[in-house]
Amino acid sequence: MSQIQTSDTLILEITSSGKVGLGALLRAMFTAGWYNLKMMAIDWFVIFTVIVQPLLFAFLAVFLLKGKGAEFPLISIVVGSGMVGIWGGLLFSSAFNLEGERWIGSLEYIVASPTPLGPVITAKTASNVLTSFVSMSACYALAAALLRVPITIANIPAFLLAVLVALASLLCFGMLLAPLFAVNLMMTSWANALEFPVYILGGFLFPISLLPGWTNPLSYILAPYWACRAMRAAATGGEGMWAEISLSIAVMAILSAVYVILSFWLFRVVLRRLRERALLGMQ
Amino acid sequence: MSTICIKNIHHTYISKSGIFGRKRKEVEALKGISFTVNEGEIFGLLGPNGAGKTTMVKILITLLIPSSGSATVLGYNVVSDAAKLRPLIGFVLGGERGVYWRLSGRENLRYFADLYGIPPAESSKRISQLLELVGLSKRGDDKVEGYSRGMKQRLHIARCLLHNPRILFLDEPTLGLDPVGAREMRSLIKQFQEEGRTIFLTTHYMFEADELCDRVAVISKGTVAALDSPRELKRFVADLHVIECEVYGILPRQIERIKTIASVTDVAIRDEDGTQRVFIHTKEGGAAMPRVISILEDTRVGNINLREPTLEDAYVRLVGGEID
Amino acid sequence: MATPFTNFRIFWQSAYLSYKALFRWFSPISYASSKVIMPLFQLIFFTFLGTFATGAENAPFFLIGNSVLAVAINGIYGVSMTVGMERRQGTLPYLFGTPANRLFLFSGRAVVHIFDGMVGAGISLLAAVLIFRLDLSATNPLAFALTILITSASTAAMGLLLGSLSLVTLNVMFFNNTIYFLLLVLAGVNLPLEMLPGWARIISQGLPLTRGLAAARMIVAGSGLGDIWWLLVQELGIGAIYFTIGYIAFSLFEREAKKRGTLEAY
Numbered sequence: 001m002s003q004i005q006t007s008d009t010l011i012l013e014i015t016s017s018g019k020v021g022l023g024a025l026l027r028a029m030f031t032a033g034w035y036n037l038k039m040m041a042i043d044w045f046v047i048f049t050v051i052v053q054p055l056l057f058a059f060l061a062v063f064l065l066k067g068k069g070a071e072f073p074l075i076s077i078v079v080g081s082g083m084v085g086i087w088g089g090l091l092f093s094s095a096f097n098l099e100g101e102r103w104i105g106s107l108e109y110i111v112a113s114p115t116p117l118g119p120v121i122t123a124k125t126a127s128n129v130l131t132s133f134v135s136m137s138a139c140y141a142l143a144a145a146l147l148r149v150p151i152t153i154a155n156i157p158a159f160l161l162a163v164l165v166a167l168a169s170l171l172c173f174g175m176l177l178a179p180l181f182a183v184n185l186m187m188t189s190w191a192n193a194l195e196f197p198v199y200i201l202g203g204f205l206f207p208i209s210l211l212p213g214w215t216n217p218l219s220y221i222l223a224p225y226w227a228c229r230a231m232r233a234a235a236t237g238g239e240g241m242w243a244e245i246s247l248s249i250a251v252m253a254i255l256s257a258v259y260v261i262l263s264f265w266l267f268r269v270v271l272r273r274l275r276e277r278a279l280l281g282m283q
Numbered sequence: 284m285s286t287i288c289i290k291n292i293h294h295t296y297i298s299k300s301g302i303f304g305r306k307r308k309e310v311e312a313l314k315g316i317s318f319t320v321n322e323g324e325i326f327g328l329l330g331p332n333g334a335g336k337t338t339m340v341k342i343l344i345t346l347l348i349p350s351s352g353s354a355t356v357l358g359y360n361v362v363s364d365a366a367k368l369r370p371l372i373g374f375v376l377g378g379e380r381g382v383y384w385r386l387s388g389r390e391n392l393r394y395f396a397d398l399y400g401i402p403p404a405e406s407s408k409r410i411s412q413l414l415e416l417v418g419l420s421k422r423g424d425d426k427v428e429g430y431s432r433g434m435k436q437r438l439h440i441a442r443c444l445l446h447n448p449r450i451l452f453l454d455e456p457t458l459g460l461d462p463v464g465a466r467e468m469r470s471l472i473k474q475f476q477e478e479g480r481t482i483f484l485t486t487h488y489m490f491e492a493d494e495l496c497d498r499v500a501v502i503s504k505g506t507v508a509a510l511d512s513p514r515e516l517k518r519f520v521a522d523l524h525v526i527e528c529e530v531y532g533i534l535p536r537q538i539e540r541i542k543t544i545a546s547v548t549d550v551a552i553r554d555e556d557g558t559q560r561v562f563i564h565t566k567e568g569g570a571a572m573p574r575v576i577s578i579l580e581d582t583r584v585g586n587i588n589l590r591e592p593t594l595e596d597a598y599v600r601l602v603g604g605e606i607d
Numbered sequence: 608m609a610t611p612f613t614n615f616r617i618f619w620q621s622a623y624l625s626y627k628a629l630f631r632w633f634s635p636i637s638y639a640s641s642k643v644i645m646p647l648f649q650l651i652f653f654t655f656l657g658t659f660a661t662g663a664e665n666a667p668f669f670l671i672g673n674s675v676l677a678v679a680i681n682g683i684y685g686v687s688m689t690v691g692m693e694r695r696q697g698t699l700p701y702l703f704g705t706p707a708n709r710l711f712l713f714s715g716r717a718v719v720h721i722f723d724g725m726v727g728a729g730i731s732l733l734a735a736v737l738i739f740r741l742d743l744s745a746t747n748p749l750a751f752a753l754t755i756l757i758t759s760a761s762t763a764a765m766g767l768l769l770g771s772l773s774l775v776t777l778n779v780m781f782f783n784n785t786i787y788f789l790l791l792v793l794a795g796v797n798l799p800l801e802m803l804p805g806w807a808r809i810i811s812q813g814l815p816l817t818r819g820l821a822a823a824r825m826i827v828a829g830s831g832l833g834d835i836w837w838l839l840v841q842e843l844g845i846g847a848i849y850f851t852i853g854y855i856a857f858s859l860f861e862r863e864a865k866k867r868g869t870l871e872a873y
Contacts, residue, residue, distance in 0.1 A: 027397050105378075278341065
């Protein structure tokens with residue numbers, strides 16, 4: 001062990017409120033997301049959620065729904081089972097990212113740093129969602145090539161736009177979920193219970209018009225529902241495509257704003273609770 | 284000038300048990316703690332397990348909100364000014380948890396450097412220096428899962444120095460380290476003091492507190508039992524002699540009999556590997572020795588000696604024989 | 608030493624411990640979440656998907672399939688985690704240190720889950736009747752209960768195999784999830800077997816649940832024990848095969864672990 005050069009010149013990028021500046025915040029988020037990817041790449045649970053499960057779902061859905069013909073084309077099935085995978089990834093990462101830090105024992109060190117917890121967790125969730133998306137796209141391309149089924153997208157630019165907005169709004173939804181799961185530590189066990197309701201309400205593989213009318217408002221406040229609608233519209237094309245896409249995007253924008261505001265408030269409440277009850281660490 | 288100022292801190296928590304979590308019990312971990320820590324000193328918080336040492340540390344590092352009372356660190360209130368205080372302090376909560384096992388040591392430091400807003404131009408250099416300081420430069424690029432416990436603890440030390448904090452909080456910094464590792468850790472802590480940092484540490488190793496600390500506070504059952512320099516605390520037991528013996532399995536009734544010897548004031552036992560160490564405080568020097576030997580007649584005794592009191596003996600007296 | 612009585616006791620003690628572990632693992636809330644709500648919404652999802660795809664008249668197919676599948680939540684996740692938990696808690700060395708009969712020790716871990724799995728199937732079936740008006744008027748309740756019991760047992764045997772696997776790999780959840788989803792897709796739960804391609808049909812014949820579920824469907828349609836007993840025997844046989852493989856794996860692991868001293872390592 002040698003002598004350390006105490007660097008008195010060290011100036012942290014911190015504002016007068018004690019929080020990191022914007023540049024430093026973005027850097028911290030990038031590092032958090034990148035390292036999360038590095039750690040996740042060897043996690044089999046993630047591999048299941050983003051590869052095995054959507055593939056089995058697509059298999060099931062293709063076999064069941066292939067008789068529907070033009071009413072529910074193959075691309076709709078692909079988009080729907082893709083949403084299944086993305087929702088699974090988003091749900092479990094937002095439920096466990098925060099709890100995982102507690103398990104590792106790093107939550108206390110993060111909370112005590114000048115970088116707010118919310119962005120760190122969001123960055124990790126973002127990296128999870130992005131992985132789900134990329135790996136699933138690759139899976140479908142592969143499946144299409146192997147099965148010699150052409151996957152046709154009606155309007156590629158519109159589809160890319162829909163995908164981008166969808167991912168962003170799903171991420172905002174994840175921002176809301178993460179502190180929600182930390183409100184009560186028992187909540188993580190509810191993650192299982194929340195998986196299928198969103199498959200149902202999101203209209204991923206069958207229209208929500210089949211559901212009892214009183215459930216429709218629940219679908220309307222879920223970003224996954226609109227994300228699926230936007231992507232499906234762009235993929236299948238036809239008249240009224242842009243109207244459908246613009247409506248979905250507009251609703252997603254509004255919902256995202258609401259999610260983010262609620263998320264900021266919830267993170268505050270939750271952190272305060274954890275600090276009062278000594279629950280940041282695990283003893 | 285006092286760097287840390289603690290006024291009448293209470294902390295109560297609710298412990299739940301039972302299948303439905305319905306058996307609630309209020310536990311008062313801290314019952315009115317007050318003291319101050321001066322700038323540049325090494326301050327030790329001593330006490331048996333469960334005395335509230337870690338609770339106190341977590342309050343000071345803004346991770347726990349006390350039930351009542353107030354505390355300031357560097358003039359900032361630990362509850363209302365938490366955000367402003369956080370960049371100025373560094374801490375290690377002891378043990379090997381809290382680092383990412385699937386990342387390398389260097390990546391762990393990079394992550395926390397970014398969380399503390401250290402400019403990228405500085406951080407690489409600084410991380411290398413710190414890895415060097417804690418003796419991890421050769422293993423810095425290996426995944427942490429392959430590190431020994433001591434290496435993980437040293438990585439934590441490097442982490443807490445990243446942002447060059449003026450105060451360090453170290454909770455049981457040598458717990459679980461081998462003797463050589465513990466000694467290196469102590470010399471690092473002294474070095475931090477020489478660099479002008481204030482150090483607040485908790486430990487239950489008395490010789491460690493004696494060697495390192497300028498002042499110590501002993502907390503027992505949630506209150507401060509004593510607060511002074513190790514030298515002054517030792518004076519507290521200056522009237523005593525200590526018979527220290529190594530035994531292999533002492534029986535409770537033998538302890539009770541030793542306690543009945545008129546000159547004996549306290550008896551404490553510490554379990555070690557396969558043996559026990561019994562500390563007998565007596566007011567009349569070696570005079571009690573023959574009685575002790577006769578009580579221990581049918582017990583295997585390693586060595587037995589009479590010595591001057593140490594800080595540990597002062598501690599034994601303060602916490603009433605409860606060592607661990 | 609190992610009298611029948613001792614073995615019986617080891618069996619029930621093992622069962623009792625696994626029951627306690629079950630309740631520590633599943634607090635009442637997470638029990639409700641994993642055992643009631645999750646299967647319920649799964650049932651709803653697949654029933655809507657199935658009727659959308661193939662017509663409302665097929666609702667009973669999906670309702671029965673997903674109700675019977677509920678036994679697999681205990682059989683697969685519950686059982687394998689009970690074994691896996693021993694390892695996490697470090698109690699395995701103590702277990703292997705005892706002279707207790709391994710067979711009873713091993714199978715005792717599954718027994719509570721077999722009955723709890725039946726409860727799970729019952730809850731789902733009740734929901735199917737209440738929400739989707741599933742018609743059970745032609746069903747012989749005793750024959751149905753027996754079928755569920757046997758199916759629950761054979762999925763629990765699969766769970767024991769996965770549990771043994773959990774002693775050597777940390778990724779048991781990956782295998783659990785994969786097997787559970789294979790059941791969902793290939794055991795005739797949501798896709799009639801005759802719709803499957805040839806290779807998938809071969810896999811489905813090797814899975815637990817496939818025959819038990821087929822029997823359950825026949826009973827709801829009005830068949831009696833006389834018509835389905837052969838399916839049940841086959842289902843039991845499949846369970847016995849998984850149980851035997853699981854038990855051999857468990858024993859092999861014990862021997863290997865003792866030799867290498869890796870019982871606690873993970």
